[in-house]
Amino acid sequence: MATASRPRLLSLDAFAKTVDDARIRTTSGGIITLLCVLITLVLIRNEYIDYTTVITRPELVVDRDINKQLVINLDISFINLPCDMASIDLLDETGDMQLNIINAGFQKLRLIKDKGNIVREISDDTPALNLDRPLSEVVKGLPEGGDPKTCGSCYGALPQEKHQYCCNDCYSVKRAYAERRWSFFDGENIEQCEKEGYVKRLRQRINDNEGCRIKGSAKINRVSGTMDFAPGASFTSDGRHVHDVSLYGKYQDKFNFDHIINHLSFGSNDAREEILNSVHPLDGYQFMLHKKHHVASYYLKVVATRFESLDQSKRLDTNQFSVITHDRPLTGGKDEDHEHTLHARGGIPGVEFHFDISPLKIINKEQYAKTWSGFVLGVISSIAGVLMVGTLIDRSVYATQQAIRGKKDI
Incomplete structure (x- = not known):
């Protein structure tokens, strides 16, 4: 009788079976088995932790909100400059210019000192002087039929033969001086400023070495x-951005732009607190060179950043930035620390923040570290890997034991 043909699938069986009678159990095999079980449980536990761990993955895209305005949050302390002398200007590449915006969204606090140390802060509500306002809005002529005696003097800064200009307050006189590019100093001997108490108040704050x-x-x-801080009120003249620094230069032993940046950020502060790993490199930065005619510059690279939560319930937009610092004396000359570096000459003392807005946006998305399929694959790989390594170790140990017994029998 013909023998039944062997099934063709037997030659493809990768899982060859061992006869039960040929199986040998050893003590070393039991120990290796226990170790394999423990290692497998640890690996499965680690795979589960990875599967349930939430991570943030960054993604770089083109910023589509480039036409929206950007918010700058700033908190800076000038140790040796009264609030009356500080001005903030914003200028950008589009040609837009915002002059002396210190009272537009900013709060001024006078830093009162005692023996050189700051002892308290007092709110200062003194309005900033914007000398860039049109002359006709500030210095108006005498109304028809008005009393010529009520037309205040502009001290030669503007023509007044026909009473076409009347400087009736300190601000009007200062604006008239700006029109002629005259130095205003502290308003001494100007009747309007003396009556308003401007001169007395300013000198008191200067003598007390107040900060701001x-x-x-x-x-x-x-x-x-650019956002710059400079001494004296600012205005434009013949297309140039200038400051009246006459009072700053009057006192050679006072005033400088030593400062502490308490905080600087871009975007919503509420969103900033929610963004993980969000850093602000200038927070707490101190600039203390004690030099009067000096300018400090900060070059900022701003990148829009979005945070998206795991369930997409939160989408928070803010900004991050990197910074390069630089400072130079207005007199120019060689750098004290780098002998081959030559500084430019000229400029206005102060602090400048140059910001460059990136056209790209970083989107930080919360995601699980592993998907469900990745978790299952990891568990299977862990079990298979441990069993394979355990089998190899067991065979090696068993072969070694057999070889040792063979030598003893001889």
């Missing part, structure tokens, strides 16, 4: 620009 803390927010266009 400025904090608040301002909106800028999402283009490259």
